[in-house]
């Protein structure tokens with residue numbers, strides 16, 4: 001169908017004007033919702049496994065949600 005994109009997370013077809021088009025780490029994605037975008041590409045804290053949707057902290061390619069987890 002014209003002007004529809006499928007979500008890279010759940011495969012749902014969605015009107016192109018309502019999708020999220022995100023470029024991250026040299027890849028581009030289409031998502032139908034913030035929930036799909038976050039669960040697909042947001043990093044997780046390696047200590048407590050929480051999904052990081054704020055700035056977070058990165059060290060040696062590992063992500064942490066806060067300074068406490070980084071120790």
Ligand SMILES: [Zn+2]
Nearest residue numbers: 007010032036
């Ligand atoms: Zn989706």
Ligand SMILES: [Zn+2]
Nearest residue numbers: 045048065069
């Ligand atoms: Zn953490």
